[in-house]
Amino acid sequence: MAGSTPASLTAERPAGAGAAVAAAPRKQARFSPGREAWRRFRKHRLAMMSTVILAIILAAVLLGPLVWQVPINEIDFAAKLQGPSWTHPLGTDDLGQDVLARLLYGGRISLAVGLAAMMVACVVGVLIGAIAGMSRGYVEAVLMWLADLFLSLPQLPLLLLIIYLFRDSLKSVFGPEGGVFIMVVAVIGGLRWMQVARLVRAQILSIREKEFIEAARALGASPVRQVVRHILPNALGPVIVAGTIDVAAAIIAESTLSFLGLGFPPDIPTWGRVLFDAKDTIDIAPHWALFSGAAIFLTVLTINFIGDGLRDALDPRRVL
Amino acid sequence: MADTLLDIRGLKTWFKTDDGMVRAVDGVSLHIDRGETLGVVGESGCGKTVTARSVLKLIDMPPGRFEAGQILWQGRDLIPLSPEEMDKIRAREIAIVFQEPMTSLNPVYTVGYQIAEVLHQHQNLSKRQSIQGAVEMLRLVNIPNPQKRVHDYPHQFSGGMRQRVMIAMALSCKPKLLIADEPTTALDVTIQAQILELMQEMKDKLGMSITLITHAMGVVAETCQRVVVMYAGKVVEEAPVEALFGNPRHPYTQGLIRSIPRVDRAAAQKERLEAIPGTVPSLMNPPAGCRFAARCKYAMDICSREPPLKEVGPGHRVACVL
Amino acid sequence: MSRQYVIRRILLMIPSIFGISVVLFTVLALAPGDPFSELAANPAIPPEVAAALRAKFGLDDPVWTRYYHWLIAMLHGDWGFSFASRINVETLILQRLPTTLVVIGAAQLLAIVVALPVGVLAGTRPYSIFDQIANTLAFVGFSLPTFFTGLLLILVFSVQLDWLPMVYRTDISGAGWQWYWEQFKQSIMPIAVLGLFQGASLVRYVRSAVLDVVRLDYVTTARSKGIGERSVIARHIVRTALIPVVTLVALQMPVIFGGALVTEQIFRVPGIGSLLISAMLSNDTPVVMAVTFVLSCLVVFFNFIADILYGWLDPRISYR
Numbered sequence: 001m002a003g004s005t006p007a008s009l010t011a012e013r014p015a016g017a018g019a020a021v022a023a024a025p026r027k028q029a030r031f032s033p034g035r036e037a038w039r040r041f042r043k044h045r046l047a048m049m050s051t052v053i054l055a056i057i058l059a060a061v062l063l064g065p066l067v068w069q070v071p072i073n074e075i076d077f078a079a080k081l082q083g084p085s086w087t088h089p090l091g092t093d094d095l096g097q098d099v100l101a102r103l104l105y106g107g108r109i110s111l112a113v114g115l116a117a118m119m120v121a122c123v124v125g126v127l128i129g130a131i132a133g134m135s136r137g138y139v140e141a142v143l144m145w146l147a148d149l150f151l152s153l154p155q156l157p158l159l160l161l162i163i164y165l166f167r168d169s170l171k172s173v174f175g176p177e178g179g180v181f182i183m184v185v186a187v188i189g190g191l192r193w194m195q196v197a198r199l200v201r202a203q204i205l206s207i208r209e210k211e212f213i214e215a216a217r218a219l220g221a222s223p224v225r226q227v228v229r230h231i232l233p234n235a236l237g238p239v240i241v242a243g244t245i246d247v248a249a250a251i252i253a254e255s256t257l258s259f260l261g262l263g264f265p266p267d268i269p270t271w272g273r274v275l276f277d278a279k280d281t282i283d284i285a286p287h288w289a290l291f292s293g294a295a296i297f298l299t300v301l302t303i304n305f306i307g308d309g310l311r312d313a314l315d316p317r318r319v320l
Numbered sequence: 321m322a323d324t325l326l327d328i329r330g331l332k333t334w335f336k337t338d339d340g341m342v343r344a345v346d347g348v349s350l351h352i353d354r355g356e357t358l359g360v361v362g363e364s365g366c367g368k369t370v371t372a373r374s375v376l377k378l379i380d381m382p383p384g385r386f387e388a389g390q391i392l393w394q395g396r397d398l399i400p401l402s403p404e405e406m407d408k409i410r411a412r413e414i415a416i417v418f419q420e421p422m423t424s425l426n427p428v429y430t431v432g433y434q435i436a437e438v439l440h441q442h443q444n445l446s447k448r449q450s451i452q453g454a455v456e457m458l459r460l461v462n463i464p465n466p467q468k469r470v471h472d473y474p475h476q477f478s479g480g481m482r483q484r485v486m487i488a489m490a491l492s493c494k495p496k497l498l499i500a501d502e503p504t505t506a507l508d509v510t511i512q513a514q515i516l517e518l519m520q521e522m523k524d525k526l527g528m529s530i531t532l533i534t535h536a537m538g539v540v541a542e543t544c545q546r547v548v549v550m551y552a553g554k555v556v557e558e559a560p561v562e563a564l565f566g567n568p569r570h571p572y573t574q575g576l577i578r579s580i581p582r583v584d585r586a587a588a589q590k591e592r593l594e595a596i597p598g599t600v601p602s603l604m605n606p607p608a609g610c611r612f613a614a615r616c617k618y619a620m621d622i623c624s625r626e627p628p629l630k631e632v633g634p635g636h637r638v639a640c641v642l
Numbered sequence: 643m644s645r646q647y648v649i650r651r652i653l654l655m656i657p658s659i660f661g662i663s664v665v666l667f668t669v670l671a672l673a674p675g676d677p678f679s680e681l682a683a684n685p686a687i688p689p690e691v692a693a694a695l696r697a698k699f700g701l702d703d704p705v706w707t708r709y710y711h712w713l714i715a716m717l718h719g720d721w722g723f724s725f726a727s728r729i730n731v732e733t734l735i736l737q738r739l740p741t742t743l744v745v746i747g748a749a750q751l752l753a754i755v756v757a758l759p760v761g762v763l764a765g766t767r768p769y770s771i772f773d774q775i776a777n778t779l780a781f782v783g784f785s786l787p788t789f790f791t792g793l794l795l796i797l798v799f800s801v802q803l804d805w806l807p808m809v810y811r812t813d814i815s816g817a818g819w820q821w822y823w824e825q826f827k828q829s830i831m832p833i834a835v836l837g838l839f840q841g842a843s844l845v846r847y848v849r850s851a852v853l854d855v856v857r858l859d860y861v862t863t864a865r866s867k868g869i870g871e872r873s874v875i876a877r878h879i880v881r882t883a884l885i886p887v888v889t890l891v892a893l894q895m896p897v898i899f900g901g902a903l904v905t906e907q908i909f910r911v912p913g914i915g916s917l918l919i920s921a922m923l924s925n926d927t928p929v930v931m932a933v934t935f936v937l938s939c940l941v942v943f944f945n946f947i948a949d950i951l952y953g954w955l956d957p958r959i960s961y962r
Contacts, residue, residue: 046778149661151893152945154937156900157918161934162669164922252787256904259789260919272789279793279908283801290797293790301785308781378862403871410868423859427958428882437877441869473957489867 037237037313047309050302057299061107070101073267084287091287093277099288103295106269110251111299113184113270117250118243120189125196126239130227132197133204144201147194155191156256162187163262180264188253195242203235237314244307248300255296271296323354325497325529326375326414331389333367333374336382340604344370346553347389349629352497357523357530359544359561361537361576365600367553368533369419372501376416377406412442415490419502421482425474431458431485432470435492442493457488460525461518480511484518491522498523499531504539516543537580541565546635549573552601552611555629559636569638571616572596610640618642651949655942662938663716667709670931691723716935722928724921731932735914739936742913745832746902752837753844761848762880768853776845783842788901792835792908799831806831809910832909836901840894847890851883858882885956892948895941 042048075097084091091099132143163183170179204227216226255272257263259279264270266277271292278289333345345367352358360368373379375391377398391398393409401409418424425434435457436450445453451470458466461484474482483503490498500519504512516539523530532544540547540561547564549557549572557570568574575596598615601607607614609624616623622641629639715721721731764773800808807828855861856879864878865871903915910916914933921929 046781145657145661149658149665152658152896152938152941153662153665154896154899154934154941156896156903157934157937158665158669160903160918160922161666161930164930165669248785255787256789256900259787260904260907262919262922275789275793279789282793282797286797286801289793293787293793297786297790300787301782304781304785373862376866378865407868407870410866412868416866418859418863420859424863426860426864426878426882428885428956429877437869437873438867441867441873475958486863489863 041309041313044305044309044312046305047312050305050309053298054302054306057107057295057302058111061104061111064104065101065108068101068104070098073097091285091291093274093285093288099274099291102269102274103271103292106271106274106292107295107299109181109264109268109270110254110272110296113181113188113254114247114251114303116181116185117188117192117253118246120185121192121246121250122196122239122243124190125193125242126200126232128193129197129200130204130231133201133231134223134227140201143197147197150191150194153191155253159187159191159253159257160260160262163257167262177264177268180268184254184257184263188250192246192249195246196239199238199242200232200235203238204231207231207234240314241307241311244303244310248303248307251296251300251303324351325354325394326531327351327390327392327395328371328375329390329392331371331374331391332387333370333379333384334387335384337604342603343553343606344384344603345374346603346606348550348553348555349389350548350555350558352529352531354496355527355529356546357532357544359540359547360531360533360550361535361540361547362550363535363600365603366550367603368550369501371550372416372499372531372533375499376410376414377401378416411438411490411495412493413495414497414499415493415495416499416501417483417486417490417503419505421479421486421506424486425482427474430471430473431477432472435470435485435489438489438492453492454488457492458485460491461485461488461522463488479507480514483507483511483515487515487518487522491526491528494526495528497529497531499533501533502535503532504536505534512539519543537576549576552606553603554611555639556612557636557638557640558629559633559638563633563636567633567636569632569636569642570612570640571618571642572612573638647953648950651946651953654949655946658942658945659939662942663713663935664709666931666935666938667712671705671708716932721932724926724929731928734917734929735932735936738912738914738917741911742902742906742915745829745836745905745911745913746898748829748833749836749840749902750898752833753840756837757841757844757848758880761845762852762875762883764845765849765852765883766856766875766879773849777849780842780845780849783838783845786839788835788839788904789908791839792831792905795831795835796908810912828909832905832911835908836898836905839901840898843894844887844891847887848883851886851890852879854886855879855883881955885952888948888951888955892945895944895948899937899941 093099093102128143128147132140132147166183167180170183173179174182207230216230221229254263254270255275258270258272259276261276264273266273274292275289275296278285278292282289328351329349331345331348332343335342335344348367348371350358350360350371360371362368370379370384374386375398386399389399393413398406398409425431432451432454435454436447439445439450439453440447443450443453455466455470458470463469463481463484469477474485477485487503498519503519504515507515519530519532520543522528530543532539534540544561547557547559547561548555549564549570551572557564557568557573559569564573565577568577579595596615601611601614608626610616610619610627613619613623620641627639627641629637631637719732721735723729724731724734727734760776764770764776767773796808799806810828810832861874861878864874869877899915902913903918905911906913906915907919914936918930918933918937920926921933
């Protein structure tokens, strides 16, 4: 038997089911990566809708208190636990405080915690991932073991434990608001870096040997420069996606803490805290719990949908 | 054509993509007679695999769909059949062997189970009888120690051995037609020869027909009685194997035959291997008329019209004005 | 699956538990001040108990000695004494643990029963109407924080409809089926909250795992065998898609425990999670440490179970 001889010298790839489809040439028009990503993002209808809704929430939280100038802590027992009305569009709480004003103000903190915790997670994750990816041998092994270990830690109990142990001393240093904020952000962020670290490391491993990195190395680029200039931009898509999901997770984590009575103090009405205060009167004043819960839910849902859209746009290979 | 098993008439299998309709198979007609080996050759993406899968309706729909044509199996059109009716044809009447033995077997089941599954389904055998049947099939395809190997998982077999398992699986219900979709492409050269030999042997033993899909002209010359050459979703030439190699009429066929590397000639005359210039046209918006015209050195004005398939010898048809 | 594989997995648990104990102890050691300082001031605690605890933890020894003593004590099952309820911590935990395990187990079962068929159906029919609805609901499901879902269920089924009891009671009287009926009724909501939250993410996992498997070559092979679409899906798609799902479920384990904690708190289920919260609110450090440690060990243990399942589902694993 003569063995096989290619019918032609055009590249013959061993292709499976989609052979014919794959062989069809790519679309002629070429977009820049950003335009292409935007084109794909726009096709995700729920993500587009979520972007609009989230933008409205953000605007409300940032600008709302300027427009709706009702104080958040004006106690009025005569008007306590009232349902929605013209004077109090979202009703009042058990002290007669305006729920809308409190939610607008508290939203700033909830969202700030989410964003700040995400940044902590990303910075720590990128650092550890980059170190693990660039250094071979035991440093890499230890860091990745650490990541696995952190992934198997029960986050919420640990979060509670740390807050339980450190709360008082931080409060005394940074004051009740600043102390809790710093601690919540640091702890939530510090427990969510693993995903980003894994992504960055995987990206580094996969492109470390590619030609353009070899070229950069040959030209004498330092490892730090290699990472910052050449590797991170390639890892950016997955990291952005993971970061988006992290914002949602951090908002949930913060509201969970507040809901358990272990987060922000009562005078700082984060959404979780408002819900915590509202839960005991849910039978007589359901609006109070519903509005604060809905604020958390809507924010988290839209962020998750945007994350999904971004994944379609930036990281099309991954499905999860 | 007194005894035609399969008769494909004007088959069009198209795929809907984000960017438009891909006409992977665009009006293909071919037939297979009882007991013969038909070679289907062409470059990657010429539609030969899609044609093969269309016969067993293994195309995912959507995105694929049958736009037109008939697939007559012993005179009965397969296209309108329900999935249940189709399942009675699959493996029992028409079986298929795929290109990638490494991925075509399910990694979580023993090879014995995967062969027995077919027997259990189509031959009303008990589980134990099916496993026994699987052992027999493994023995038939020359896998040593089949009693023991039947309980092994695919990852414990080499590529060539897995392709033997695939053939055993395909032949377990003694089908009338075996479609082999590039069965040797992913294998080492020495193993390729063994697999082709095995298929020849099986054909003699079981008296079936074979459709061998390949891009290797050498394989076609050695194994087939008749050859269909496909280009960009269409049949461009169809001929008995001697006629095709002795008197290729279509410029594309001529190019294919000239691009077979020949060690003797290359060494003696310092001749460069001839390649066909250019690439396969887009199947999204295929050029009107002859699809090969853009790469054809004989191209002329008339080629902008669709060339009909015309008879140039006994059983020899070509879609070219020349 | 080889015995070797199981043994290796068991041995691998040891460094994980060791690592977790180090993390926990580090947190405790880093905590500013003396975690037992309140003991001296607390009149409810006999001075000899405080002294014994101080001695046991050897608060004036160097850190590693303290860690060593602490670890030895934990391994001996000598977990200290609860200040608040005045019984041994291990007794307390053993009282509470079964409830938590039942709730988590039932919730996980519910999640699987719901998510598996939905995920498979959605995955085998990608982008169909069913898939889009299932996908959207899944997003809603895991964007709804458990504490909010819990409150919503209470609002609807306890407050509005009055079908189900609002909180979990341990003192249900009656015997026979009456008792079981009451137990069942009060368990519905905690299990549903946890189960649906888990189920929502599970749907996404199953769907994407199925999507990954559907396009593999051996599925086409299976179809070509004429064994019927149902067999193809059940034997060849679902069976292999389950392999990555098991890993993802294991990775979700810490989240499940977090969710259980919140759920127990909302419905006042007397499990290990509500024990943790109440211990924190009453500064019961030995209980806090022990519960956190137990939760971590449970996560490690369930990861081990997942590994075993993984090895059983994928014959390639145990040969590696």
